[in-house]
Amino acid sequence: MSGANARAARHFGSPAGLNAAQGGTVGAVISVHEALDAVRTAVPRLGSEQVVLPAAHRRVLAESVAATRDVPPFRNSAMDGYAVRTVDTRQAGPSAPVALRILETIAAGSMPQQAVVSGTAAKIMTGSPVPDGADAVVRLEDTEGHDGVVHVRVAVAPGANVREAGEDLRTGETALGAGRLLRPADIGLLASLGIAVVHVARRPRVAIVATGDELVDLGEPLGPGQIVNSNAYTLAAAVEEVGAIPVILGIVRDQPDRIRAAFTEAFTADVVLSTGGVSVGSFDFVRRTLAELGYQERFWKVAQKPGKPLTFGLRDRTPVFGLPGNPVSSLVCFYLYVAPALRAMMGTDRIYPPTVAARTDEPVKTSAGFTEFVRCIVESRDSGYRVRPTGSQSSGVLRSLSIGDGLLIAPPGQASIAAGTPVRVILLGSDSTGDPPF
DSSP states (O other): OOHHHHHHHHHHOSOOSOOGGGTOOTTOOBOHHHHHHHHHHHOOOOOEEEEEGGGGTTOBBSSOEEOSSOBSSSOEESSSEEEEOGGGGTTOBTTBOEEEEEEEEEOTTOOOOSOOOTTEEEEEOTTOBOOTTOOEEEEGGGEEEETTEEEEOSOOOTTTTEEOTTSSBOTTSEEEOTTOBOOHHHHHHHHHTTOOEEEEEOOOEEEEEEEOTTEEOTTSOOOTTOEEOHHHHHHHHHHHHHTOEEEEEEEEOSOHHHHHHHHHHHTTSSEEEEESOOSSSTTOOHHHHHHHTTOEEEEEOBSEESOOSOEEEEETTEEEEEEOSSHHHHHHHIIIIIHHHHHHHTTOSOOBOOEEEEEESSOEEOOTTSEEEEEEEEEEETTEEEEEEOSOOOTTOTHHHHSOOEEEEEOTTOSEEOTTOEEEEEEOSOSOOBSOOO
């Protein structure tokens, strides 16, 4: 058993069914780690494209970048002061300053004209090249200069306040590796190398199909038995958060011909997300219609709560996720399965959400037989992370995710977790990614 699968077995118990992609029966309830593995191994990598550096923020680097120059390219001062020979400052002190003759003032962007020799110093600005002969810079506030002479009141050590050439990067050194999500410091690092165009992974276009006769769109009046189509906007925001491009296709009524037309359009995208219509109700037509359009289902139903009625598969090379219609179930399934899939398609080096070890502040009721993801509030204390549920765990209470910071992983086989119990918690809303937590 691999390390990842061993961890999965510890956290989630033995598999509850067979993976259809491996010859199992489609429709058998499978474990969470089986479902995660099926998704990870099925999604394709996307191609890459070139973008100008300012547009590369929060894009995934498609190839490693090596330094083409030293950064910084020359030895320079870390602050305003005087470039000196440290041997000349050995006897300096507040009550016995050392007097040195000022050779010149070196402004930023200019080159020194003279070497520092015994008994001399050069006034220097932050970022300016350090002149030959000098091996340290004395801070301006530790000196007093007038009439061509500087009085140094402190002794300095060799290298003090000097940034050496190549201190940040040396020529040929790998600056950033492929698969990295580019952050502001990365953009600055690439700029320091003079890189104007960056090779990044193409962002997946994600079609979002919301099904249901009960749905109305924003700005429309609610009729009897109707609700607002919040799932489409929730998922669109989640897609953007990962770095992909959402395409909302609107509301699709529970009619096979309309569902067929919507999915035919959706298959022009790189990934398809649908919400609702994947359970066993009289008007749940999504799985049947997808199959008629050439969809190869890898699994349906996962032994988890919330989000059991989840279907995943491929139509040609296009990943399709049929998410539950309940808003919490839909978003939790997105965090667990869709977000890692999108990161994998963009070549991100680590695709899973980060997890932390924590302890429960109060007893937590769970569902035996399912891996339950309990919405919780996470607090960092001196003793470590502490968690408590956000309140109602109903799959229709979206506020429980809105006020929550994480998902407590409650393994199957137990009906409750006592206060003070060590648990693992998936952190939500973090740019960080980690190793498989399951």
